[in-house]
Amino acid sequence: xxxxxxxxxxxxxxxxxxxxxxxxxxxxxxxxxxxxxxxxxxxxxxxxxxxxxxxxxxxxxxxxxxxxxxxxxxxxxxxxxxxxxxxxxxxxxxxxxxxxxxxxxxxxxxxxxxxxxxxxxxxxxxxxxxxxxxxxxxxxxxxxxxxxxxxxxxxxxxxxxxxxxxxxxxxxxxxxxxxxxxxxxxxxxxxxxxxxxxxxxxxxxxxxxxxxxxxxxxxxxxxxxxxxxxxxxxxxxxxxxxxxxxxxxxxxxxxxxxxxxxxxxxxxxxxxxxxxxxxxxxxxxxxxxxxxxxxxxxxxx
Amino acid sequence: xxxxxxxxxxxxxxxxxxxxxxxxxxxxxxxxxxxxxxxxxxxxxxxxxxxxxxxxxxxxxxxxxxxxxxxxxxxxxxxxxxxxxxxxxxxxxxxxxxxxxxxxxxxxxxxxxxxxxxxxxxxxxxxxxxxxxxxxxxxxxxxxxxxxxxxxxxxxxxxxxxxxxxxxxxxxxxxxxxxxxxxxxxxxxxxxxxxxxxxxxxxxxxxxxxxxxxxxxxxxxxxxxxxxxxxxxxxxxxxxxxxxxxxxxxxxxxxxxxxxxxxxxxxxxxxxxxxxxxxxxxxxxxxxxxxxxxxxxxxxxxxxxxxxxxxxxxxxxxxxx
Numbered sequence: 001x002x003x004x005x006x007x008x009x010x011x012x013x014x015x016x017x018x019x020x021x022x023x024x025x026x027x028x029x030x031x032x033x034x035x036x037x038x039x040x041x042x043x044x045x046x047x048x049x050x051x052x053x054x055x056x057x058x059x060x061x062x063x064x065x066x067x068x069x070x071x072x073x074x075x076x077x078x079x080x081x082x083x084x085x086x087x088x089x090x091x092x093x094x095x096x097x098x099x100x101x102x103x104x105x106x107x108x109x110x111x112x113x114x115x116x117x118x119x120x121x122x123x124x125x126x127x128x129x130x131x132x133x134x135x136x137x138x139x140x141x142x143x144x145x146x147x148x149x150x151x152x153x154x155x156x157x158x159x160x161x162x163x164x165x166x167x168x169x170x171x172x173x174x175x176x177x178x179x180x181x182x183x184x185x186x187x188x189x190x191x192x193x194x195x196x197x198x199x200x201x202x203x204x205x206x207x208x209x210x211x212x213x214x215x216x217x218x219x220x221x222x223x224x225x226x227x228x229x230x231x232x233x234x235x236x237x238x239x240x241x242x243x244x245x246x247x248x249x250x251x252x253x254x255x256x257x258x259x260x261x262x263x264x265x266x267x268x269x270x271x272x273x274x275x276x277x278x279x280x281x282x283x284x285x286x287x288x289x290x291x292x293x294x295x296x297x298x299x300x301x
Numbered sequence: 302x303x304x305x306x307x308x309x310x311x312x313x314x315x316x317x318x319x320x321x322x323x324x325x326x327x328x329x330x331x332x333x334x335x336x337x338x339x340x341x342x343x344x345x346x347x348x349x350x351x352x353x354x355x356x357x358x359x360x361x362x363x364x365x366x367x368x369x370x371x372x373x374x375x376x377x378x379x380x381x382x383x384x385x386x387x388x389x390x391x392x393x394x395x396x397x398x399x400x401x402x403x404x405x406x407x408x409x410x411x412x413x414x415x416x417x418x419x420x421x422x423x424x425x426x427x428x429x430x431x432x433x434x435x436x437x438x439x440x441x442x443x444x445x446x447x448x449x450x451x452x453x454x455x456x457x458x459x460x461x462x463x464x465x466x467x468x469x470x471x472x473x474x475x476x477x478x479x480x481x482x483x484x485x486x487x488x489x490x491x492x493x494x495x496x497x498x499x500x501x502x503x504x505x506x507x508x509x510x511x512x513x514x515x516x517x518x519x520x521x522x523x524x525x526x527x528x529x530x531x532x533x534x535x536x537x538x539x540x541x542x543x544x545x546x547x548x549x550x551x552x553x554x555x556x557x558x559x560x561x562x563x564x565x566x567x568x569x570x571x572x573x574x575x576x577x578x579x580x581x582x583x584x585x586x587x588x589x590x591x592x593x594x595x596x597x598x599x600x601x602x603x604x605x606x607x608x609x610x611x612x613x614x615x616x617x618x619x620x621x622x
Binding site (some may be wrong): 199213 | 362364391392395396402407418432
């Protein structure tokens with residue numbers, strides 16, 4: 001039989017691969033790295049984070065200093081994105097706004113993640129009557145017009161940003177709970193869960209160690225899709241005047257202001273809207289990429 | 302005293318329907334089964350698909366709540382235990398699963414999968430001892446101890462089944478329920494796993510309840526064989542006797558269906574007519590009578606009980622000699 005050097009080399013490489021021992025997460029990362037669109041999204045988000053959370057401390061112009069003599073000006077070397085009607089620098093307002101929008105998006109997603117994953121996992125694992133009751137509660141909450149629910153809560157309590165995070169998160173967990181419940185119900189029939197029961201593990205440990213880690217793939221993906229959803233909701237609330245109050249800004253309030261003056265000063269709408277859409281696109285691409293990367297069926301065999 | 306004594310075990314699944322979830326029938330998956338397993342013995346459990354053999358294994362493991370009956374392990378009825386008491390007893394009986402691809406948590410390393418068994422029952426005093434135990438167990442099942450850091454998807458089916466065996470062995474159980482442990486594996490790998498199970502039994506004196514539909518495998522590994530049909534035991538006896546001189550007509554038909562390699566084989570194939578009856582409405586009298594080639598009038602009315610036909614060999618048939 002003729003020797004096939006290429007094949008032997010390939011086998012050697014494969015063996016080295018096996019020796020290294022790759023975790024599922026590392027595999028997933030390798031697959032994600034191959035997805036150019038998702039990586040572009042991730043890089044953009046990383047730069048955006050740096051810009052929003054670091055730049056404001058590097059002596060750029062204040063987002064709240066008004067200059068009435070200046071008024072609205074076109075983008076220039078001094079004011080990169082121009083100034084708004086009160087003569088405030090739009091560049092720093094967009095960055096500060098991004099800080100609020102991103103924090104609301106992420107914090108509310110984390111809140112919804114924690115509630116949704118635990119609720120869904122408990123409901124799905126125990127099943128039966130408990131599951132019935134828990135899911136009917138979700139259905140009822142789902143049936144409430146949630147923007148009105150958020151507005152009510154915002155009116156009842158003070159309009160603090162922290163509260164905004166919590167309220168939005170407390171409303172957004174419903175979908176997460178349903179997704180995790182479905183996953184857990186499918187996992188419950190798997191033999192490794194039965195093995196865990198047969199070993200004598202407590203239910204809490206089975207849920208935390210065996211169920212939830214195996215739903216994480218889908219949870220991560222759904223979370224990246226929730227962040228833009230929440231940012232939209234925050235923009236909508238701010239647009240209605242329930243969100244962030246001036247002189248603070250969020251992308252929602254900036255777009256609101258810009259939209260009002262769109263015909264005279266289009267740059268006031270253009271720049272915040274550009275950042276907002278670019279962020280939403282990046283998050284969606286990253287979410288898509290993560291979904292593909294974490295799909296176990298696509299993993300090497 | 303036998304290690305495991307199962308008495309009149311029943312597992313019925315209610316069939317509910319309608320808004321009020323009224324139970325109007327039940328599937329009698331396991332119906333009044335009694336048997337025992339001695340210390341260090343292997344009892345093979347055979348039967349065709351849907352005869353209740355897997356359900357019986359799961360009921361003994363308390364993965365399925367039995368409807369009635371008792372499961373006495375080491376002098377204690379585990380069918381009645383629950384909660385913390387049951388969890389503590391689970392050290393004594395473990396299970397090896399059918400599907401090696403589904404039975405290991407894909408997000409845990411092999412070391413953690415085996416280590417979890419040790420953690421739960423506090424079998425390792427410290428981290429060093431835990432590592433040492435994990436490595437010993439991996440060596441015992443024929444795997445490289447260096448593999449503890451790897452994830453299940455990096456192993457082949459046979460290797461995964463070895464990991465599953467190591468997990469079960471970690472708590473030093475007295476009884477292992479093997480639910481078709483080799484039916485998902487290649488024939489050559491099957492032999493390796495069977496030999497491993499036999500070696501481990503010799504070293505550790507663990508008893509197996511070996512569930513399978515493969516008679517050749519069961520004959521090889523078991524001291525005694527139990528045959529189930531429609532949720533009932535039809536025959537139980539020493540492995541050689543059950544395979545070479547089966548007493549119950551169902552066992553005879555089952556054994557005649559095993560393919561043989563000898564071309565000159567004179568063996569007659571008994572072909573059963575009809576389908577397996579539904580376990581919701583099992584036939585009256587002997588559950589096998591509609592398909593039995595030698596059934597008589599009384600088989601339709603009288604339920605046969607297990608009786609000793611020859612030394613240690615019991616069959617539930619009116620006509621068996």
